[in-house]
Amino acid sequence: MGGTRDKDLGMDRPIARRDFLQGAAAIGTAAALAGGPAQAAAEAEPQNAPDYYPPARLGLRGSHPGSFEAAHELRDGDFWNSATALRDTQERYDLIVVGGGISGLSAAHFYRAARPRARILILENHDDFGGHAKRNEFHIGGRTELINGGTLDIDSPTPYSAVASGLLKTLGVDPVALAKACDDPAVYDRLGLSRGIFFDKETFGVDRLVVTGERSRDLSPDRLKAWLDEAPLTPAVRRDIVRIETGREDHLPGLTSDQKKERLSRLSYQDYLLKTVKADPGVLAFYRHRTDEEWGCGIDAVSAIDAWGYGLPGFQGLGLAPGATARMGYTPAGYLTTGGSDRFHFPDGNASIARLLVRDLIPPAMPGRDAHDIVTARADYGQLDRPGAAVRLRLNSLVVRARNTADGVEVAYTKSSGGGDVLRARARHCVLASWNMMIPYLCPEMPAAQKAALHKIVKAPLVYANVALANWTAFAALKVRHVYCPGSYFVDFTLNAPLHIGAYRSPRTPAEPMLVRLVRTPAKPGLSEYDQNRAGRAELLATPFSTFERHIRDQMGRALGGGGFDPARDIEAIAVNRWPHGYAPEYNSLFDGDTPPDQLPYLIGRARFGNITIANSDSGFAAYTDAAIDQAHRAVRELVG
Numbered sequence: 001m002g003g004t005r006d007k008d009l010g011m012d013r014p015i016a017r018r019d020f021l022q023g024a025a026a027i028g029t030a031a032a033l034a035g036g037p038a039q040a041a042a043e044a045e046p047q048n049a050p051d052y053y054p055p056a057r058l059g060l061r062g063s064h065p066g067s068f069e070a071a072h073e074l075r076d077g078d079f080w081n082s083a084t085a086l087r088d089t090q091e092r093y094d095l096i097v098v099g100g101g102i103s104g105l106s107a108a109h110f111y112r113a114a115r116p117r118a119r120i121l122i123l124e125n126h127d128d129f130g131g132h133a134k135r136n137e138f139h140i141g142g143r144t145e146l147i148n149g150g151t152l153d154i155d156s157p158t159p160y161s162a163v164a165s166g167l168l169k170t171l172g173v174d175p176v177a178l179a180k181a182c183d184d185p186a187v188y189d190r191l192g193l194s195r196g197i198f199f200d201k202e203t204f205g206v207d208r209l210v211v212t213g214e215r216s217r218d219l220s221p222d223r224l225k226a227w228l229d230e231a232p233l234t235p236a237v238r239r240d241i242v243r244i245e246t247g248r249e250d251h252l253p254g255l256t257s258d259q260k261k262e263r264l265s266r267l268s269y270q271d272y273l274l275k276t277v278k279a280d281p282g283v284l285a286f287y288r289h290r291t292d293e294e295w296g297c298g299i300d301a302v303s304a305i306d307a308w309g310y311g312l313p314g315f316q317g318l319g320l321a322p323g324a325t326a327r328m329g330y331t332p333a334g335y336l337t338t339g340g341s342d343r344f345h346f347p348d349g350n351a352s353i354a355r356l357l358v359r360d361l362i363p364p365a366m367p368g369r370d371a372h373d374i375v376t377a378r379a380d381y382g383q384l385d386r387p388g389a390a391v392r393l394r395l396n397s398l399v400v401r402a403r404n405t406a407d408g409v410e411v412a413y414t415k416s417s418g419g420g421d422v423l424r425a426r427a428r429h430c431v432l433a434s435w436n437m438m439i440p441y442l443c444p445e446m447p448a449a450q451k452a453a454l455h456k457i458v459k460a461p462l463v464y465a466n467v468a469l470a471n472w473t474a475f476a477a478l479k480v481r482h483v484y485c486p487g488s489y490f491v492d493f494t495l496n497a498p499l500h501i502g503a504y505r506s507p508r509t510p511a512e513p514m515l516v517r518l519v520r521t522p523a524k525p526g527l528s529e530y531d532q533n534r535a536g537r538a539e540l541l542a543t544p545f546s547t548f549e550r551h552i553r554d555q556m557g558r559a560l561g562g563g564g565f566d567p568a569r570d571i572e573a574i575a576v577n578r579w580p581h582g583y584a585p586e587y588n589s590l591f592d593g594d595t596p597p598d599q600l601p602y603l604i605g606r607a608r609f610g611n612i613t614i615a616n617s618d619s620g621f622a623a624y625t626d627a628a629i630d631q632a633h634r635a636v637r638e639l640v641g
Contacts, residue, residue, distance in 0.1 A: 009553035010568025011546070045415075046127075047395045048382045054128035055137040055348075055379075060545050061149055062134065062464075062577035066416040067126045070398045074441045079400060086412060086424045093119045095639075096411045096427040098399045098442075100124030101131020102151070102350065102625055103615045104433035105357035106167060106632035108391060111431075112361070114640045120361075120391045121425060123413055125398035125434075129358060129384070132582070133625075135351035136575045138468045141513040146375065146504065147466045147496050148349025148517075149577035156341040156624040157309075163633045164626040171356040172371040175344035178501070183345075187498035187508055193481035197231070198559040203285055203487025204232045207558050211479055221246045237282035244279060244287075248317040251276045257321040264304040265589040269312065272304035277314055289491045292521040296460025296536070296583050301529040303589045341626065345497050347375055347504055350625050355379065361391045372502035397423075402430055402442045404610035429611050429639045433632060435459065435581050436605055436618035446609055453604035457618050460529075460583040461536040463520040465490065465552055468573040472507070472514040474563030483559055489551040490518040493559075513572065518552060521582075529588055537580040548576045583623035584616070606631070613638045 006012065046052055073079035095111050097104045100122045108120050128134070134149030154175045160168070168175070196211045210230045213223060224245055228238045243249075252260045264272065273279045273287065284299075290312060291302045299307065308315045346352035352374050359366035359374065365383035368374055384393040400422065401412040409430040414422050432439055437458065440451035475481060475495060482494045496515040498506040507514050522536035552574060553567035585602075592600060606619035613635035620627035 005554075006550065008568060009550065009557060010566075010571060011550060011553065013568055013571075015571060015573055045385065045394070045396070047384060050382070052381045053379075054381075055135040055351075056139065057127075058136075058138075058573055058575045060578055061136065061575050062579045063581065064127065064578075066396070067398070068580075070400060070414050070416070071125070071438060071441075074400050075438070082420075083400075083414070083422050084420050086422050088424045091121065091425040093121045093425065093427040095120045095429045095431065096409065096425060097122045097431045097433055098402065098411065099131060099433035099435075099616065100126075100129040100393055100395070101433065101616070101628065102133050102354055102357070103617060103628035103632045104131070104431070105129070105354055105361065106629045107431040107433050107615050107636050108361055109167065109170075109357060110633050110636040111429075111640065112391070114636065118390070121427070122391070122393045123397040123399055123411070124393065124395050125416070127396055127416075129393055129395065130351050130354035132579065133350040133354045134577055135348040135355075136466050136577070137348070138466075138513075138515060138573055138575075140468045140572050141470070143507075143513055144376070144504075145468065145496070145507075145513060145515050146347035147515045148346075148351065149464055149466065149575060150579065151350040151625060153343060153345035153349060154341065154353075154625065155343045156622075156626045159339075159341050160626045161630050164629040167629050168353075171353065171360060173344075173353065173356065174371075175342035178371065179342075179344045182499045182501040184498045184500060184506065187506065188481045188495065191476055191510070192479050193475060193495075194479060196478070196480040196483045198483050198485045198488065198555075199232050200485065200487045200555075200558070206232045208232055209478065209480070209483070209559050209562060233286070234280075234282055236280040237286070240277075240279040240283050241286060244273065244277060244283065244314045246316070247314075250317045250319065251314075252318060257319060260318055260320060261305055264308060264315075265593060267304040268590060269299040269302050269304045269307035271300075272307070273299075273314060276304075286486050288525065289486055289521075289523070292491045292523060293462075293519055295529070295586070295588075296462055296521045297523040297529050297532040298525050300525055301523070301527070301532055301588075301590065305589060345499070347497075347499060347501065347506070353625065358384075358393065362389065362393060365393075375501050375504045399434070399442060402432060402612055403445065404612060409611045429613075431613050431615050431632070431635045431639070433615040433635070436602070436614060436616055437581075439605070439614065443609060443612065450605055450607055450609070453601040456530075456601040457585055457605060458530040458533045459581040459585060459618065460533050460623075461522055461540050461580045462582040463490075463518075463522075463540065463548070463579065464577040465518040465520070465548055466575045466577070467516045467518065467552060467556070467571055469514045469516060470570050470572055471511050472516075473510045474560040474565035474570075475514075476510040477563035478560060485555065485559065488555050490520045490555055493518040493556065516556075518555075528591060530585070530591070533585075540578050540580045543578075545576060548578075549574055584618045584621070584627070586622055606635075608638045611639070 097107050104122055108122055112118050132150035136147050136149040138145045194213050196209050199208045201207045210227050212227045224242055288298050291299050295302050355366055355374050365380050366377055368377040396416040397413045399413045403410045408428040410426050412422050412424050436454050439454050484492045494517050522539045523532045524535040557567040602619055602621040606614040615632045615635040617628040620631045
């Protein structure tokens with residue numbers, strides 16, 4: 001793509017996609033005159049500028065420029081060679097939390113519950129709090145539209161623990177009541193919008209959008225065959241897709257349910273389809289990316305037992321009994337044991353939970369009183385890090401060292417706002433609620449076995465690209481709300497979930513502006529899960545915004561062109577949430593199955609280290625919000641009982 005094609009896509013059109021950090025020099029000068037050096041230093045931070053409001057920033061979000069570079073220097077052994085001498089802030093706290101995501105904010109909540117008079121500092125490397133619970137806020141057509149830039153919803157393979165559900169209750173979040181009152185799926189149902197599949201010419205020989213209705217597993221064999229007749233697939237591939245989706249053959253005859261599960265736990269879903277079901281190899285182009293959104297890698301690196309647990313097809317005739325086995329671990333297979341947790345999706349995903357935690361910890365920073373008004377509350381970032389406050393949240397602050405001392409912990413961090421200074425603060429305790437794989441670089445004095453275990457915790461990379469459209473008439477014309485794209489750059493794209501909560505209302509008519517979420521997990525077929533993740537991470541870090549934008553425009557234009565969609569005309573704004581370190585890893589029986597349960601890396605890695613404990617969903621081996629909360633509670637309990 002390039003030249004005339006770029007112009008047709010609208011790559012030359014001005015849209016809301018660039019991002020600039022606000023300066024605060026004038027504010028800092030005024031503060032210095034009013035309150036002295038310490039007050040001036042606090043006021044001069046970018047987050048204290050009157051117009052500082054990162055949720056509305058577009059362009060590259062997620063792990064945005066300025067949030068990770070010092071961490072890479074630390075990893076490569078270069079940081080301390082060029083860093084300036086430590087500058088002591090003279091600050092002393094009861095607790096310093098490294099990481100302002102849901103786990104870090106929860107750790108501050110639990111610590112303060114145990115010690116109400118505690119003074120707490122939270123250090124966050126990004127320009128906004130919430131970690132992966134990122135809020136994207138668009139202002140288009142006189143409306144404010146919200147969408148998640150990371151963590152999607154309240155959802156887990158198992159019911160929330162008493163601790164996690166108790167925290168939600170404390171924050172005023174009742175998922176069942178909220179879902180009943182606020183979800184509005186009838187918006188799309190009234191328009192007859194369902195699902196579609198976009199077959200791209202590079203993979204399937206021709207560009208073609210096929211409207212399928214609902215998920216294949218919910219369709220009758222006749223309806224499945226009807227839309228497959230429209231698909232650019234060979235007769236053999238169509239035949240085997242029908243067999244996989246609707247067949248009742250027992251592909252593992254003579255084995256008990258448990259024996260079948262054991263066999264499936266040692267097979268990838270890809271090998272199951274090819275070697276056990278004996279499907280035509282051509283089905284792989286159709287199924288390869290069905291696991292991307294859940295695991296961040298393709299079906300060659302996900303076990304067949306997890307594919308069954310997740311509800312993927314091909315297992316209907318096996319007669320598998322509900323329930324997990326010892327080799328399943330904490331995976332989507334848990335849905336078959338417990339039915340999973342209650343579910344609810346805030347308009348900005350679980351960013352609303354992070355915002356409720358900030359309201360709980362620092363009330364002046366987040367006006368309002370309940371889980372309904374949190375959605376439209378405007379955070380006052382200038383209140384997050386006020387001198388003298390019991391809890392302070394300092395953004396743009398990347399921790400480079402956490403060291404035990406005779407009377408507590410010393411934490412060193414650098415400001416992404418510039419200057420090159422390395423600052424130092426002290427505390428009685430520290431919770432590292434950050435990416436666990438970075439901890440060995442923060443704590444080089446840790447035991448070698450613990451550092452080795454932490455290095456093995458590799459997160460899955462992913463991209464949530466959110467696009468603001470002037471209208472969604474093309475979706476209405478084509479009768480689709482979700483499009484699976486098995487061969488394209490983004491694996492799917494979806495109209496934003498319709499709901500109303502508090503003063504927030506989703507669009508109701510196709511003529512109104514709309515947000516669309518596209519998902520990419522840069523998996524590399526043929527590698528193990530973690531190697532796919534490493535390769536994908538490197539790709540994301542090397543990909544400029546223009547590449548994401550070009551693929552967004554090209555893919556949506558080709559898929560929706562039959563409905564009149566024009567990417568040059570209809571795209572108003574883009575936010576690309578790039579997460580090179582995205583989902584926490586989970587138990588994978590293909591690679592973890594022979595590891596003794598007490599020797600899994602996350603258990604060894606999260607051990608208490610003096611006055612330092614470790615939280616984050618990484619230390620729970622589960623990419624879910626309840627795991628982040630539970631691990632925060634465990635880490636605090638290790639410190640204060």
